[in-house]
Amino acid sequence: MFKADCHIHTEFSFDGHQTAQEAVRVAEKVGLTEITITEHCECNDNAALPPGEEPWTDLDVAAYTKTFEKLRETTPVKINIGIELGQAAQGPEYAKKMVSAYKWDFILGSLHNVRNEYDFCYIDYKNNDIKKLFTEYFEQLYETVMLGGFSSLTHLYYPVRYIYRAGLTVDLSAFDEQIHAILELCAKKDIGLEINTSTLDDKFADFVPGLKYAEMFRALGGKIITVGSDAHRSQRVGLGISEAYEMIKRAGFSEIATFENRIPVFHKI
Ligand SMILES: [Zn+2]
Ligand SMILES: [Zn+2]
Numbered sequence: 001m002f003k004a005d006c007h008i009h010t011e012f013s014f015d016g017h018q019t020a021q022e023a024v025r026v027a028e029k030v031g032l033t034e035i036t037i038t039e040h041c042e043c044n045d046n047a048a049l050p051p052g053e054e055p056w057t058d059l060d061v062a063a064y065t066k067t068f069e070k071l072r073e074t075t076p077v078k079i080n081i082g083i084e085l086g087q088a089a090q091g092p093e094y095a096k097k098m099v100s101a102y103k104w105d106f107i108l109g110s111l112h113n114v115r116n117e118y119d120f121c122y123i124d125y126k127n128n129d130i131k132k133l134f135t136e137y138f139e140q141l142y143e144t145v146m147l148g149g150f151s152s153l154t155h156l157y158y159p160v161r162y163i164y165r166a167g168l169t170v171d172l173s174a175f176d177e178q179i180h181a182i183l184e185l186c187a188k189k190d191i192g193l194e195i196n197t198s199t200l201d202d203k204f205a206d207f208v209p210g211l212k213y214a215e216m217f218r219a220l221g222g223k224i225i226t227v228g229s230d231a232h233r234s235q236r237v238g239l240g241i242s243e244a245y246e247m248i249k250r251a252g253f254s255e256i257a258t259f260e261n262r263i264p265v266f267h268k269i
Contacts, residue, residue, distance in 0.1 A: 002033050002034075002267045002268075002269070003031060003032050003033050003034075003238070003241055003242065003245075004032065004033055004034035004035065004036070004227065004241070004256070004258045004267070005027065005032055005034075005035050005036070005227070005228055005229050005231070005237060005238050005241055006034075006035075006036040006038070006080075006082075006106065006152075006194070006226045006227060006228045006258055006259070007036070007038050007084070007108060007154060007194065007196065007226075007227075007228020007229060007230045007231075008023055008035055008036065008037050008038060008228070008229065008230075008231050008237060009037075009038065009039060009040065009084075009230070009231065009232045010022075010023050010037060010039065012037075012039045012059060012060060012063065012064040012067075013039045013040040013059070013232070014040060014056040014057050015040070015056075015232055016039070016232050016233075017232055017233040018231070018232070018233050018234040018237075020037075020067045020068060020071060021071065022234040023035070023037070023231070023234060023237055024071050024074070024075050024077060024079070025234075026234045026235075026237040026238070027075075027077045027237055027238060028075060028076070028077055030237065030238040031238075032077055032237070032238050032241070033077065033078065034077065034078040034079075034080065034258055035077055035078070035079055035080070035237070036079075036080040036081075036082050036105060036106045036228070036258060036259065037064075037068055037079065037080070037081055037082060038082045038083055038084040038106065038108050038228070039059050039064055039082075039083055039084065040056075040059065040083075040084050040086060041058075041059050041083045041084065041085050041086065041094075041095075041098045042056055042086040042087060042112070043085065043086060043087045043088050043090055043091030043092070043094045043095045043098070044086070044087040044090035044091045044113070045091060045094070047090065047113075048087075048112065048113035048117065048118050048119040048122075049118070049119065049122075050118050050122050053122075059083070059098070061098075061101045061102055064081075065081055065102050068081050069081070080105035080106055080258065080259060080260060081102070081104060081105050081106075082104050082105050082106030082107055082108065082151075082259070083098060083104055083106075083107055083108070084107075084108040084110055084154060085098065085099065085107055085108065085109055085110065085149070085150050086110045086111070086112050087110075087111055087112060087113065087144075088109065088144055088147055088149060088150070089140065089143045089144050089147050090115060092147065095147075095149060096149070099149050099150075103261065104262060105259050105260050105261060105262065106151050106152070106226075106258075106259035106262065107149070107150040107151050107152075107262065108150060108151070108152055108153075108154040108194065108228075109144055109145070109148075109149070109150035109151075109152070109153050109154065109191070110144075110153075110154045110155060110158070111137065111140055111141050111144050111158065112158065114133065114136040114137055114140050115136075115140065117133070117136075120137075120158055120159040120161075120162050121161075121162050123159075123162065125162065125163050125166045125168050126166065126168070130159075130163065130168070130170055131174070133159065134157075134159065134170065134174075134175055135175070135178070137157075137158075137159060138175055138178035138179065138182065139178070141153075141156075141182055142178070142181060142182050142185065145182055145185045145186055145189065145191060146185065148189055148191065150191065151191065151192055151224075151226075151259050151262055151264070152191065152192030152193065152194045152224065152226040152257075152259075153182075153186055153191055153192065153193055153194060154194040154196060154228065154230070155194070155196040155198075155208045155230070156179070156182070156193070156194075156196075156208055156209040156213060157172060157175075157179075157208055157209065158208070160172070160199065160204050160208065161198070161199050161202065161204060161208070164199070164202065164203035164204040165202065165203050167203075179209075179213060179216070180216060180220070183213065183216055183217045183220050183222060184220045186217070186222060187217065187220045187221040187222040187223070188221075190223075190224065191224070192222075192224030192225060192226045192257055192264065193209070193213075193214070193217045193222055193224070193225055193226070194225075194226045194227065194228055195207050195208075195209065195214065195225060195226070195227045195228075195244045195247065195248060196208040196209075196228055196229075196230050197227065197228070197229050197230070197239060197240025197241060197243070197244050198229060198230040198231075198236070198239075198240075200239070200240040200243065201239070201240070207240070207243075207244055207247060210247070211247055211250060211251055214247065214248060214251035214253070215251045215252065217251075218251055218252050218253060224257045224264050225248055225253055225255075225256050225257060226256065226257055226258070226259070227241055227244045227245065227248070227256055229241065245269045248269065249269060253269075254268060254269065255267060255268055255269060256269050
C-alpha cells in the first residue's frame with residue numbers, strides 16, 4: 001500500500017539528529033513507498049534565537065542535494081528533495097534565493113516565530129499572553145500564505161506543540177475565523193495543507209491540523225493534502241502516516257499528494 005512521509009529532517013538541518021543514510025534505511029524498514037526530505041531554511045537569520053543560543057547554520061544546498069541524489073541509487077524508496085521555508089515574510093530576499101537554489105521537488109511553508117519574538121520552542125508560555133501570541137501567529141501565517149512560493153503549509157497551529165508540553169491547553173476554536181481565512185487562501189492559491197503527525201504521541205495527542213480543520217479545508221475547496229512526520233531522528237520516520245490517512249479519509253478526501261519538481265502527484269488512499 002502506498003505510504004509517503006513528506007516532512008523529514010536529517011543532518012543537513014541544524015536540529016536534525018539522523019544521518020541521511022539512517023533516514024533512508026528506516027524508510028525502507030517501516031515500509032514507506034516514498035519520502036520527501038525537507039531541510040530547514042530559516043529566512044530570518046537567527047533573529048528568533050534567545051541570546052546565548054548556538055546560532056543556526058545555513059543549509060549547505062550542494063552537500064545536501066548531492067547526498068540524496070546519490071542515495072536514490074541505493075534504495076527502492078522514491079526520494080524527493082525539498083526544503084521547509086521558515087518565516088519567508090521575515091526575509092523575502094533570502095526566501096527567493098533559497099527557492100531558486102535548486103530544482104526542489106517540494107517546498108513546505110512554515111512560521112516558527114512571530115516578528116520580534118523568539119521561536120515558539122523558546123517561549124515561556126506561563127508568563128505570556130497566549131491569545132495575543134496566537135492572534136499574531138495567525139495574522140503572520142496569513143501573510144506568509146499571501147507571499148506564497150511554497151507547495152504545502154506545514155503545522156498549521158505550530159505553537160500547540162510547546163504550549164501543551166508546558167502543561168497548558170488552548171481552545172483553538174477561538175481562532176476559527178483566522179484559520180478559516182488561511183485555509184481559504186491556501187485553497188484559492190492551490191497551496192496544499194500538511195497533516196503533521198509529530199504531536200500525535202505527544203501531550204497534544206492529535207494531528208496538526210486535526211479532523212475539524214481538514215474538513216474545513218475540504219469545504220473551502222482545498223484539494224491538496226500532504227502528510228509528514230516532521231521526524232528529526234530516525235525512530236520517528238514514518239510515524240503516524242497510516243493513522244493520518246484514516247483521518248484524511250474521514251474528512252472526505254480520497255487522495256493525498258506528494259510533489260515532484262513542485263508539481264503535485266495524487267495517490268489514492
Ligand atoms: Zn517546522
Ligand atoms: Zn519541520
